[in-house]
Amino acid sequence: MSTISSSLFDVNHLDALSNQTTCIHRLDPRVKLLATVVFIVSIMSLDRYQISALMPFAIYPIFLIALGNLPFKYLLRKVLLAAPFAFLIGIWNPFLDSNVSFHIGPVGISGGWLSFASIMIRFALTVFTVLALIATTGFNAVCMALERLGVPRGFVVQLLFLYRYIFVLTEEAGRMARARSLRSFDGKGMGIRVFGSMIGNLLLRTLDRAQRIHIAMLSRGFDGEIRLAYPLKVNRRDILFLSGWTALFILLRLFNLPYLLGDMFSGLAK
Amino acid sequence: MSHHIVEVIDLEYSYPDGTPALGGVSFTVTHGESVALVGSNGAGKSTLLLHLAGCLVPQSGEVRIGHLPLTKKTIPQVRRNIGMVFQDPDDQLFMPLVYDDVAFAPLNLGFPPEEVEQRVVNALNTVGATHLRNRPPYRLSGGEKRRVAIATVLSMSPSVLFMDEPTSNLDPRARRELIGLLKRFEHTRIIATHDLDMALDVCTRTIILKNGSVIADGPTVDILGNEKLLHTGGLEKPLRLQGCPVCNNN
């Protein structure tokens, strides 16, 4: 039950964050989406033992979070909540790949630990960035961007409808779950049979609602086609944003900046 | 243009399982009239409204909106002229933003962009919701949702408005504001409701339905003052016409 309200809160909160008007929020949703895709591909194409080369990529999510006025702690919590699956898959690496790759003092670091750390850093970078994308762009704008980039109208409309009714139906489900838990004791009443008729009831109500919405659409001239009137215009800032970040990502992908930097430092130390 | 804008003649309807819902309903509404449609739960109000909105086609009898009899063929034309406001605004507001929802009908009617914009602005202005234009519907209060839901049909400039329970689930102030709004409208309107106090304020004429038939049709003040008649229809006098519980005054 607490998960219902907290998930709803999450969607709500990200949605509210996307209603700000910082310079990041004002960018065309397409350039943000494309830059994010280039970012993710650059990161994922790096070698699996790579750690240092990943570090400079952090600048992009940090940039979005800082200029987009996003709450870092809140996003961090969301990233951690989503981490278990990647962690469970990655944690095997240290046990399966125990070749010592280098030493820090007396401690040998194995390739497995390196690749595990690499997985978790990639995870954090990509998830932070996707959350920052949605929190600076908003779901509707992302959908518009998708449509302009060639995703079929039918699917975009599906996404928009789904998003619209998440709020309505989640609240409905929340009320039902609350009503059930208030009358369930010692775990009785939480089984599959009750669940089945509860979900079934919710489903029937949902189908009725779909019918009512359809009538509401028909009485306003719906003919099977949803018309969306969103003017999207790319200006110089958008082009600068996309080309600048893309160039940086490719550069960071090709040259391991931290190595060059580290070499410089250790060279100085000697 | 006919003086009679809505005509219902001997309308009958039974549900697919054979349960009768409407048994020979007849009435006529003239231009600019404001009519309350009242009756207990299951009296047939919603079924009647679905016919008026062109969502159901008469099984027997006739419904005429403007000049047009309602048939399968004329449904698209009929729908252009009517504005139907549903009971649950969440059913009516399905687009991402308030603007999209208000622009939905004009865009479907194929108006040019400038005209669409103008219609949206006017409709939002009429209901006093201009400031809500770029909000998603789930960020509106109950009262705001109602206003916007009304704007979504005003933007198609209908010649007649049908409303289902416009004041349900509103807090007293939002209800009062909505009543003020409805009073200002000059549209022909038929309002199905249980809120008889609202009917007293907004509607000049009242029709009582019972078990799918009209049992009374006349000036609101007369009908809502007739305790016996209301009782037959499963209704009660509007609170304002009832005695005061504190001073026991009649």
Next chain:
Amino acid sequence: MHMADALISPAVGGAMLAATAGMVLHGAKKLKEDMDDRVVPLMGVLGAFIFAAQMINFTIPATGSSGHIGGGMILAVLLGSNAAFLVMASVLTIQTLFFADGGLLALGCNIINLAFFSCFMAYPLIYKKIAGKDPNRNRILIGSIAASIASLQMGAFGVVLETWLSGVSEIPFTSFLLLMQPIHLAIGIVEGLVTAAVVTFVWKARPEILELTGSSASIRSTSMKKVLVGFAVFAAVIGGTLSWFASANPDGLEWSIYRAAGKEELKAPETRLHALFAKIQEKAAFLPGYSFKGNDSVKSDGKEVRVESGKDEAWGSVNAGTSLSGLIGGATTLLLAFFIGWFLRKLQNRS
């Protein structure tokens, strides 16, 4: 079992994304051709329903822990393969964006694992065969369980295959498979029970809803075609990816012997595979003159080294000095990035 971006390689993610894009395109087109405009709000609201339903928990029998539904099978029963697939794809897209379940590039993998198998394989080929025509309580139960188990098994296999093809994780293919399949057998049974409970409820309360998808001849014939087309696309992509491997690994027998022999040997072909992937990625996506190639101090953890120098010396060539500079450099850059962020935020707050 949502795949994350961090666990897959761009080639795998891209291939799966391309396959799902094809299926979504095809599905949206088909839906438009069917011209039933009732479906538009119905699909949207059912998507939201899956969301809401996933947030209600139930107690899993005999364990005491709680679970929730996946929903693909229920959708397929209500909407038919094609529309159900689009709805599931939209649900997964929103989960990626708002809950970080999955990732943008991993979206294709997740749609294949969690939507394709249930909607286009298990539903038409198993559920429909058992409970499609005149359903009764037992048929619905057996059909739901069989189809749910099958779709989760296929989905779990998809996860294993994609993980292994990507080569980010070290888990050997067979061990991972042996880990994943039994877990998902259990999940499949529970999912099947729940699906049966919901479908039976709807069937009893409003049988006409199930008849909508179950009996219409036109829907059945088109959905079968869709299955075949969807599967052909999937097979082509997978085949293409696999043939890539085959050509890089001329001696298939040697490969399988290595695999049977254990993990030490297993590493060799795997590394070779991924080196190939890396090479192709670099050639395709980035400048061909990869400047680190000849530079010993920098290429320490590059794949080329591992291939050239053989499996066991792979890490022998790493010299501690360069790794250390990597760490120092990495930490410095990260600090720098945070500092820039802090500075930008200050700037932002002032304006």
